[in-house]
Amino acid sequence: MNLITRTAVLAALMASSPLTLAEVKVSDAVEYRQGIYKAVRWNFGPMGDMVKGKQKFNADEFSRRAANLAALSKMPLEGFVAGSYNGTYSGSTDALPAIEKDWETFAGIMSDFETNAAALAEAASAGDMDAIRPAFMSVAKTCKSCHDKFKD
Ligand code: ASC
Numbered sequence: 001m002n003l004i005t006r007t008a009v010l011a012a013l014m015a016s017s018p019l020t021l022a023e024v025k026v027s028d029a030v031e032y033r034q035g036i037y038k039a040v041r042w043n044f045g046p047m048g049d050m051v052k053g054k055q056k057f058n059a060d061e062f063s064r065r066a067a068n069l070a071a072l073s074k075m076p077l078e079g080f081v082a083g084s085y086n087g088t089y090s091g092s093t094d095a096l097p098a099i100e101k102d103w104e105t106f107a108g109i110m111s112d113f114e115t116n117a118a119a120l121a122e123a124a125s126a127g128d129m130d131a132i133r134p135a136f137m138s139v140a141k142t143c144k145s146c147h148d149k150f151k152d
């Protein structure tokens with residue numbers, strides 16, 4: 001789409017919507033981060049099933065999913081923008097306003113997510129479940145610590 005078409009489409013969208021331009025951008029950011037987390041779960045779920053023995057361990061599949069997770073772990077942070085939190089945002093989100101109030105802690109946990117997901121991908125590339133298991137648990141603990149503090 002060229003700029004003129006895009007502007008026209010946006011203008012039409014704005015005319016038919018009660019949302020302001022700023023709110024449209026916020027909803028895009030919320031949808032973006034929720035999409036990333038869906039992709040995270042899509043990959044992390046089967047990895048968890050393999051770690052728990054609910055699904056047969058397939059080293060190639062596990063490693064591919066761990067590499068996906070390592071890439072995905074770098075992506076959600078930019079979706080946490082001003083006005084996108086539960087209580088302020090007009091749409092649906094479980095992201096608590098504590099994220100904004102305690103951004104340093106939140107960004108720190110997201111950074112741990114990246115570090116731990118990279119370590120899991122590294123462990124997974126060797127295909128050894130004894131090394132994978134603790135690396136997987138570190139990532140799961142990081143997920144939980146963020147949910148406990150910052151997710152409704
Ligand atoms: C998952 C999932 C999460 C995390 C979290 C880890 O499989 O959907 O949100 O692991 O439960 O503690």
